[in-house]
Amino acid sequence: MYDAIVVGARCAGASTAMLLGRKGYKVLLVDRAIFPKEIPHGHFIHRHGPQRLARWGLLERITATNCPAVTTMITDFGDLALTGHDLAVDGVAMGYGPRRSQLDKVLIDAAIEAGVEVRDGFTVEEFTSDGDGITGIRGRDQRSGQLVHEMAKLTIGADGRNSRLAQAVQAPVYEQHEPVTCWYFSYWSDVPSDALHVYVHNRRVIFAFPTNDGLFGLFIAWPAAELRTVRADVEGAFMTVVNGIPALAAILADARRAERFYGATDLPNFLRRPFGPGWALVGDAGCHKDP
Structure with missing residues (x-):
C-alpha cells in the first residue's frame, strides 16, 4: 500500500511526487513513456518557475544541461517595442528554456532521490475503486508484459488534458472555453x-x-x-x-x-474539479489553458 500513486511523470507529476517523497510519504510514480523522451510542448519557464526550481535545489541541474539563463526580454507589439530586464524573483534569473526531455529528467531524478519509486514504460489500464472512492491502479509493465495491481490512499492524475483518471471519476468541468x-x-x-x-x-x-x-x-x-x-x-x-x-x-x-x-493544435480551455474520494488532479489534468 502506497500513500500516493502519481500517474504521469512529466513536470507536474514528477514534481508532485518529489515533494511528497521529501515529506516522507511512500510514493509510486508511473508513466507510459520511457525516459528521457521529448514531448512537443512549450517549455519556457518564467519568473516563479525558476524560483521554484532554485528553492528545490534543482536550478543548477537545469543549467548543467547546457541551458542558459535568460535575463533580457525583447517585446514588440507593432507600434511599441521595448527591450529590458524583467523582475527577478528572489534573485533568480528571469527565465530558462530547457527542453522537456531535460526538465523532466531532472525532476524524475530528484523524485528518485526523495525515495519515490519510479516505473516508466508502465501503462495504466484501469483505476480501481471500492465503491466509495479510487483505491489504486491496475496496469502493465511494457518491458515484461506483467499485469500488476497497486493500491494507495490517494491516486493523483498528472496525465494531461485528456486525463484518464479525470474520465474515470467523471471529474466535472466547471468552466470551459473553445x-x-x-x-x-x-x-x-x-x-x-x-x-x-x-x-x-x-x-x-x-x-x-x-x-x-x-x-x-x-x-x-x-x-x-x-x-x-x-x-x-x-x-x-x-x-x-x-x-x-x-x-x-x-x-x-x-x-x-x-x-x-x-x-x-488541440488546446481546449477548461477547469475541472481537481479532487474527490481517493483521487486528485494536478497540472493540465485539472487546469488546461491556451498559452
Missing part, C-alpha cells in the same frame, strides 16, 4: 541572440528563446480558425510570419533550422 490559438514551432542553430523575444503582429503571437545545446526555439501562434490553412503549408505560413517582422528575420538570416516543425 480553443483560441494553434501553435507550430521548431529549433534553429546559429542564432545570435540570448534574449526572450515576444512579438504580437497581425493577430500572430511569437515567442523565441535560447534552449539547450546552442539551439533557439521559435514558437508561433495563429488564431485557431486558421488552423486548416496553416496546416496545409506549415513552413510557408511560418516563414511568412518571420519575414513580416524585420527584427526577427534579421536574427534568423544566417541561422539553420535544426529540426522538423512540431504542432500544438
